[in-house]
Amino acid sequence: MAGLYFEEFEVGQRFEHALTRTATESDNMLFCGMTMNPQPLHIDRHFAEQSQFGQPLVNSLFTLALMIGISVHDTTLGTTVANLGMTDTRFPNPVFQGDTISVVSEVASARRSRSKPDVGIIEFIHRAYNQHGDEVATCTRQAMMRCRGESAA
Numbered sequence: 672m673a674g675l676y677f678e679e680f681e682v683g684q685r686f687e688h689a690l691t692r693t694a695t696e697s698d699n700m701l702f703c704g705m706t707m708n709p710q711p712l713h714i715d716r717h718f719a720e721q722s723q724f725g726q727p728l729v730n731s732l733f734t735l736a737l738m739i740g741i742s743v744h745d746t747t748l749g750t751t752v753a754n755l756g757m758t759d760t761r762f763p764n765p766v767f768q769g770d771t772i773s774v775v776s777e778v779a780s781a782r783r784s785r786s787k788p789d790v791g792i793i794e795f796i797h798r799a800y801n802q803h804g805d806e807v808a809t810c811t812r813q814a815m816m817r818c819r820g821e822s823a824a
Contacts, residue, residue, distance in 0.1 A: 674743070674750035676819040677781070677791030684778040686745045692737055693771045694729045702733040729766040734808045738799040741774040752790055752815040760810040764801070771802040779811065783818075790815050 703713050711718035712728050719727040735757075766772065780794040793816050799808040 673745070674748035675746060675816075676750050677783075677793065677816040678819050680778050680781050680793050680816070682778055682781055686742065686776040688741050688745055688774045688776065690741045690744060691771050691773045692741060694733070694737065694766055694768060696727070696768045698733060699727065699729050699768060702730050706730075706732065708732075724765055724767075726767055729768060729770070731762045731766075731808070734762065734766045734772070734799065735760060735810060737772055738774050738797050738808050738810070739812060741772070741799075742776045742795070742797055746776060746795065747814055747816065750817045752817060755792065755813040755815055757813075758811045760808075762808050764805045764807045766801065766807050770807070772799050772807065773802075774799050784815065787815075789818055791818055792816070 699713055702708075703710070708730060710730075712722060712724070713719075713730050714727070716727055719725075739757075775798050777796045778793060779796050780792075782792050784790045784792055793814050795812045795814065797808075797810055797812060798806055801807050
């Protein structure tokens with residue numbers, strides 16, 4: 672299993688994830704279709720060309736999902752019980768079709784669960800960057816993690 676158990680995380684631990692992903696027009700159109708988001712800034716090239724951005728924006732929720740997804744292999748693959756929430760989500764710069772996203776994650780806090788002794792809570796700060804090094808997304812995520820030798824809750 673690639674994911675880490677609760678005891679293997681340390682506050683301040685940093686992960687520069689090797690996986691990267693280029694966001695494509697197809698990704699954007701499929702995601703908008705699956706989530707029933709008809710925002711023309713995402714799906715109408717002519718409309719988007721008239722906007723301040725001059726081109727379609729990649730749906731920010733796709734960017735959020737991609738950012739967290741890229742982090743999974745190094746952190747929580749097979750060892751997470753559940754995501755508890757995401758806070759402080761921001762998109763400081765847009766993502767455009769053709770941008771390649773890389774992600775850095777940091778462990779902000781770690782504590783044993785008060786109600787479930789076989790799990791712990793890890794708080795991650797995830798940051799996504801485009802190919803130019805511009806930060807395009809950030810969020811704080813709380814994940815319930817298995818403890819070593821314990822079964823999933």
